[in-house]
Amino acid sequence: MASDTGFVEVASEARLRELLGTPMPRAVAKERARLHEMDRRWLAASPFCLIATADAEGNCDVSPKGDPPGFVHVLDETTIAVPDRPGNRRVDGFRNILANPRVGLIFLVPGRGETLRINGRARLLSDAPFFDAMVVKGHRPRLALVVEIEQIFFHCAKAFLRSDLWRPETWDPGALPSHAAITKSVMNTEETLEELERYYGAEYAKSLYVHK
16 A cells, blocks of 8 residues: 555565565475574574564564674573673663563674574573583673574575675775764763773773673
């Protein structure tokens, strides 16, 4: 249906299928509910994941998590644990999980276009014996996200190929101002730009595993 703005909304799955077609049998059959050995190898090589959550009203959040490769702890063939590290303490995703345990995760391996997707139900633990296996630079996590896997599959590389994400010659980080300058421009902060530049400078990386 066309609106006064000229936007044409897709409001039914039938119309969606009319536009995009049906998935190939291989795309449907790739879904699994238990970790395969190749999934374990991918998790062991991945230093970064994105975790999507939603609260009871459906308000969404996506949070990045990163650590040395293999930071995700495999408990068994249907359960993984993601350690929490010191951050800004907003805990948006964790608050969502307390209201709605459904989560979606995407695990990346730098240089690879494929990703590993896991969907399931999550809960928060403040301690468990396996926390000792998630110590990094002397930091034992205060919290871990435990995910009971309901769906797992590898996602194709097309988005990464289209975006040239892993091609350094296409990168242009200087196209944007520093993070300190961005923070100062979008927030009414007490700190001066110079103070923010110092905070996000060389010392920032030294506090990655330090609670403040």
